[in-house]
Amino acid sequence: MYALVTGGSRGIGRAISVRLAQMGYHVIINYQSKKEEAEKTLELVRQTGSDGELMPFDVSNRDESRNALLSWQQAHADEYIEVLVNNAGIRQDGLLVLMDSTAFERVIATNLLSFYNVTQPLLEQMIWHHYGRIINIASLSGITGQAGQCNYSAAKGGLIAATKALAHEIAKKNITVNAVAPGFIRTDMVAGLDENGLKEKIPMRRFGEPEEVAELVAFLASRNASYITGECITISGGV
Numbered sequence: 001m002y003a004l005v006t007g008g009s010r011g012i013g014r015a016i017s018v019r020l021a022q023m024g025y026h027v028i029i030n031y032q033s034k035k036e037e038a039e040k041t042l043e044l045v046r047q048t049g050s051d052g053e054l055m056p057f058d059v060s061n062r063d064e065s066r067n068a069l070l071s072w073q074q075a076h077a078d079e080y081i082e083v084l085v086n087n088a089g090i091r092q093d094g095l096l097v098l099m100d101s102t103a104f105e106r107v108i109a110t111n112l113l114s115f116y117n118v119t120q121p122l123l124e125q126m127i128w129h130h131y132g133r134i135i136n137i138a139s140l141s142g143i144t145g146q147a148g149q150c151n152y153s154a155a156k157g158g159l160i161a162a163t164k165a166l167a168h169e170i171a172k173k174n175i176t177v178n179a180v181a182p183g184f185i186r187t188d189m190v191a192g193l194d195e196n197g198l199k200e201k202i203p204m205r206r207f208g209e210p211e212e213v214a215e216l217v218a219f220l221a222s223r224n225a226s227y228i229t230g231e232c233i234t235i236s237g238g239v
């Protein structure tokens, strides 16, 4: 059983990779540049008794993504990736009045166009096998909007809408598509933020841990979540 986690080298993607390995998946760990971190994730995956492999490519690059995924498929003719977690993401915050187009486009490409780049090449096999689980890591910002994050909010909002649309397309093929929308989760992505100030606005008065998100993703990836599709589930300590 194969699962692919994009952005599996660090943070939430690492925790998801380990959790899926505990479920018995061979985990394909995608990352962009931090090979050492990806190797650490692979080591943690192997410590569960399962196995995995690294698959570096830039999810914002359509040809690079497609080539990596189709090469893997050619080398594994009798296998397919049945769980896909679209997790890789970046933020590049700033007020729109000051934001250059590169910051807007880069965030859209990495957080939203990546959904097409990675999901589309894998769908045919999921449909053929009549089983699949697709989980998209969105964000609370994609639901509520967040000042300083027009680019990121637009990308994550688009990802949630794409989740619902694709769920409708392939529900009858026994493939579920869901989104998870975290609030503040303690990873490199939020390292520069004022945690003490921000946690006053969180009913649970703390940031979440990557493992807590991984637990929800693991449920959605499991056979037990067989009648849940097209949903966006927030995980935010009550925000």
Ligand code: NDP
Pocket (backbone or CB within 6 Å): 006, 007, 008, 009, 010, 011, 012, 013, 030, 031, 032, 033, 034, 035, 037, 057, 058, 059, 060, 087, 088, 089, 090, 110, 137, 138, 139, 140, 181, 182, 183, 184, 185, 186, 187, 188, 189, 190
């Ligand atoms: P991190 O910054 O800790 O990790 C980001 C991961 O994405 C890394 O593995 C990185 O790879 C990978 N990545 C970034 N760009 C690309 C790319 N172009 N191609 C392939 N891989 C890429 O982020 P988090 O773990 O915090 O975030 C994971 C997801 O959760 C993101 O989608 C984020 O938007 C979302 N999220 C996070 C929240 C939080 O509070 N942390 C809140 C809400 C949503 P590499 O190591 O090679 O750089």
